[in-house]
Amino acid sequence: MKLSLIGCAIAFAFCVAFAKSVHADPLAGMVGVWTGSGWARQVPGAAKEALRCRLSNTYDAAKRRLDINGQCAVPGKRLEIGGPVVVARQGA
Numbered sequence: 001m002k003l004s005l006i007g008c009a010i011a012f013a014f015c016v017a018f019a020k021s022v023h024a025d026p027l028a029g030m031v032g033v034w035t036g037s038g039w040a041r042q043v044p045g046a047a048k049e050a051l052r053c054r055l056s057n058t059y060d061a062a063k064r065r066l067d068i069n070g071q072c073a074v075p076g077k078r079l080e081i082g083g084p085v086v087v088a089r090q091g092a
Contacts, residue, residue: 025087027066031059040074049074053081 034055039048055070064087072079 025061025064027064027085027087028059028061030057030066032057034070040072055081 034057035053037050037052040051041048051072051074053070053072055068058067066085068085069082072081
């Protein structure tokens with residue numbers, strides 16, 4: 001399973017979940033420790049695999065940057081994930 005796909009999927013899920021937030025910067029509301037479970041596929045059309053994740057997010061308001069760090073586990077594998085999510089400037 002590609003780590004970058006898992007990281008992107010988790011970041012996208014957070015953004016969608018908080019899109020309705022009234023925060024001027026929705027990433028600010030995502031700080032803290034998050035846990036959850038669901039499923040993932042190694043490639044489109046492949047069988048679903050159970051997935052459990054634990055993330056710890058920090059936020060830098062000056063840079064409008066959320067740093068995501070954590071682990072996800074699928075049967076038989078533990079994966080480290082992490083990376084930034086940055087609010088883009090309007091019109092950029």
